[in-house]
Amino acid sequence: MAVDTAPTEPAPTPTPAPDVRPAVTVGRVATRTDRPMPDAAASGRLEVGALSAYYGTFRAIREVSLDIPPHAVTAIIGPSGCGKSTFLRTLNRMHELVPGARVEGKIRLDEVDIYDAAIDPVRLRRVVGMVFQRANPFPTMSIYDNVVAGLRLTGRHPRAELDGVVERSLQRAALWNEVKDKLQDSGVSLSGGQQQRLCIARALAVGPEVLLMDEPASALDPIATLRIEELIAELKASYTIVIVTHNMQQAARVSDQTAFFTMGDDRAGYLVEFGDTPRIFTNPRERLTEDYVSGRFG
Amino acid sequence: MTTGVPVMAPSSASALLASSAADRRRGIVNGLFLAVSFVAAVACVVPLAAIVAYVVIKGAAALNLSLLTQETRALGLGGGAAAAILGSLQMVFLAAVIATPIGILAAIYAVEFSERRVAGAIRFAADVMVGVPSILIGIFAFTLFVLPFHQFNAVAGSLALAIIMVPVVMRTTEESLRLVPGDLREASLALGAPVWRTALSVVLRTGLSGVLGGVMLAVARAAGETAPLIFTALGNQHVNVGNLGKPMDALPLFVFVNARQPYPVQNAQAWGAAFLLLLFVFVVNVIVRGRSLRSRAR
Numbered sequence: 001m002a003v004d005t006a007p008t009e010p011a012p013t014p015t016p017a018p019d020v021r022p023a024v025t026v027g028r029v030a031t032r033t034d035r036p037m038p039d040a041a042a043s044g045r046l047e048v049g050a051l052s053a054y055y056g057t058f059r060a061i062r063e064v065s066l067d068i069p070p071h072a073v074t075a076i077i078g079p080s081g082c083g084k085s086t087f088l089r090t091l092n093r094m095h096e097l098v099p100g101a102r103v104e105g106k107i108r109l110d111e112v113d114i115y116d117a118a119i120d121p122v123r124l125r126r127v128v129g130m131v132f133q134r135a136n137p138f139p140t141m142s143i144y145d146n147v148v149a150g151l152r153l154t155g156r157h158p159r160a161e162l163d164g165v166v167e168r169s170l171q172r173a174a175l176w177n178e179v180k181d182k183l184q185d186s187g188v189s190l191s192g193g194q195q196q197r198l199c200i201a202r203a204l205a206v207g208p209e210v211l212l213m214d215e216p217a218s219a220l221d222p223i224a225t226l227r228i229e230e231l232i233a234e235l236k237a238s239y240t241i242v243i244v245t246h247n248m249q250q251a252a253r254v255s256d257q258t259a260f261f262t263m264g265d266d267r268a269g270y271l272v273e274f275g276d277t278p279r280i281f282t283n284p285r286e287r288l289t290e291d292y293v294s295g296r297f298g
Numbered sequence: 299m300t301t302g303v304p305v306m307a308p309s310s311a312s313a314l315l316a317s318s319a320a321d322r323r324r325g326i327v328n329g330l331f332l333a334v335s336f337v338a339a340v341a342c343v344v345p346l347a348a349i350v351a352y353v354v355i356k357g358a359a360a361l362n363l364s365l366l367t368q369e370t371r372a373l374g375l376g377g378g379a380a381a382a383i384l385g386s387l388q389m390v391f392l393a394a395v396i397a398t399p400i401g402i403l404a405a406i407y408a409v410e411f412s413e414r415r416v417a418g419a420i421r422f423a424a425d426v427m428v429g430v431p432s433i434l435i436g437i438f439a440f441t442l443f444v445l446p447f448h449q450f451n452a453v454a455g456s457l458a459l460a461i462i463m464v465p466v467v468m469r470t471t472e473e474s475l476r477l478v479p480g481d482l483r484e485a486s487l488a489l490g491a492p493v494w495r496t497a498l499s500v501v502l503r504t505g506l507s508g509v510l511g512g513v514m515l516a517v518a519r520a521a522g523e524t525a526p527l528i529f530t531a532l533g534n535q536h537v538n539v540g541n542l543g544k545p546m547d548a549l550p551l552f553v554f555v556n557a558r559q560p561y562p563v564q565n566a567q568a569w570g571a572a573f574l575l576l577l578f579v580f581v582v583n584v585i586v587r588g589r590s591l592r593s594r595a596r
Contacts, residue, residue, distance in 0.1 A: 126490030
């Protein structure tokens with residue numbers, strides 16, 4: 001499961017603007033003690049060690065350990081109920097929003113333990129953004145306001161700065177050309193695929209390092225799905241992407257690494273196998289993985 | 299019993315044409331039931347129609363400029379309801395200013411922050427409050443806000459009205475906040491927005507039209523309340539603008555006082571004031587229902 005050290009610099013993006021990231025500075029998950037951050041090294045590496053997640057007394061995932069490399073796409077696949085979404089939500093501490101939910105084990109983002117008592121989950125979520133299964137733009141807001149919602153909800157920003165963020169975020173989300181003339185229209189006036197790209201733009205506008213995607217294309221038609229997949233391929237140059245998908249073809253198409261989860265006898269999900277995507281799909285080491293990727297497993 | 303064998307032998311088609319005594323009896327019972335329920339439905343609508351018709355006929359005749367602009371004159375010399383109109387406006391406005399934030403914040407607490415049991419208790423308390431006879435609220439306000447000062451005053455009237463409005467605002471706000479989809483909260487939290495910003499800028503903003511409707515209905519309810527004002531604001535023959543420490547008139551009090559006078563002129567004024575009240579409540583209801591119908595159609 002060891003993974004090579006990833007490229008140290010994000011590949012240059014087509015946009016000349018150096019970054020969508022505004023305001024927030026480099027050591028952004030910095031603890032309150034301002035521990036020095038290794039920000040020159042590849043940023044956005046997630047190391048998960050012996051992670052278990054609980055809902056009350058029910059253990060939903062059991063002792064998952066894996067290293068998610070930066071600036072690559074890591075797919076999480078597996079049957080329903082195996083804890084894929086739960087795992088994803090532990091990575092930005094959305095899991096603990098469910099009453100009674102908790103985790104054991106360690107998750108480190110660029111060497112910082114994100115479950116450390118000194119870490120503010122609200123700040124963590126600005127660094128580890130999330131896109132949901134169902135596109136969920138804010139219905140009372142325009143396209144423009146949706147993109148900058150994360151910034152407005154987290155502080156004051158001058159209008160000129162916001163204009164730039166909107167354009168760069170929408171360009172990165174491959175939506176700019178379709179909406180640049182109607183930024184004041186309602187976010188929910190867009191098509192389903194456009195709404196999902198709007199949600200991606202909204203997540204990018206906050207300036208994350210990691211982007212979590214929970215079945216981002218499962219509610220979309222094939223053409224909209226293709227656009228999202230192309231977008232993911234472009235975004236991985238700048239972001240660490242973790243995508244949960246039910247669709248094995250999709251995992252094979254978009255991801256660099258694949259983690260296969262399944263459900264144990266105790267109904268807890270666990271990691272069966274993790275490795276480079278081509279190997280997982282062509283030459284899996286585990287019987288369970290082989291059965292699943294070849295469709296013999298339900 | 300899905301054996302495929304009919305339980306009874308099928309009757310021949312000719313039997314359908316002949317009507318038996320049982321068929322006729324069933325037809326009569328059916329007709330009777332229909333007639334009785336129709337009469338009940340009429341009895342339900344008639345009082346409202348009669349009240350509206352009576353108030354409109356009597357009140358519209360009494361409507362003139364002096365009713366709106368003059369103070370009451372003693373001993374059947376006429377005058378108008380200016381003191382009552384201005385008093386109602388001030389007291390209801392002050393009550394709304396007090397009750398709206400309390401009701402909305404209480405609803406936010408119940409929906410966004412409290413456990414289900416606590417939320418249930420808050421909701422139950424509000425429901426009980428809505429059903430408390432308003433004379434009790436009046437005597438409560440009298441004991442707390444009038445007796446210690448040895449002075450009937452408009453503030454006590456407003457506080458009594460505010461006590462009536464708070465549970466109405468709280469319950470309608472709570473209902474509309476519960477309708478806001480959970481994905482929007484998650485979307486906001488995943489952007490790194492704190493819970494309080496999510497509650498205000500996403501949840502409350504999305505449910506705002508329902509909240510405003512609730513506030514308007516509460517205002518309409520308070521504008522028509524008489525009992526809590528009798529021994530708080532007391533009533534006043536003279537226009538009182540801004541002197542909230544002194545007695546103040548209100549439209550329901552004006553109706554109450556003038557309807558009992560032995561002078562036909564003043565009885566007519568009571569009808570005129572009743573018409574104004576009815577008009578206000580009617581307009582508010584039409585606006586609120588119209589808005590909610592439109593938002594449902596959307």
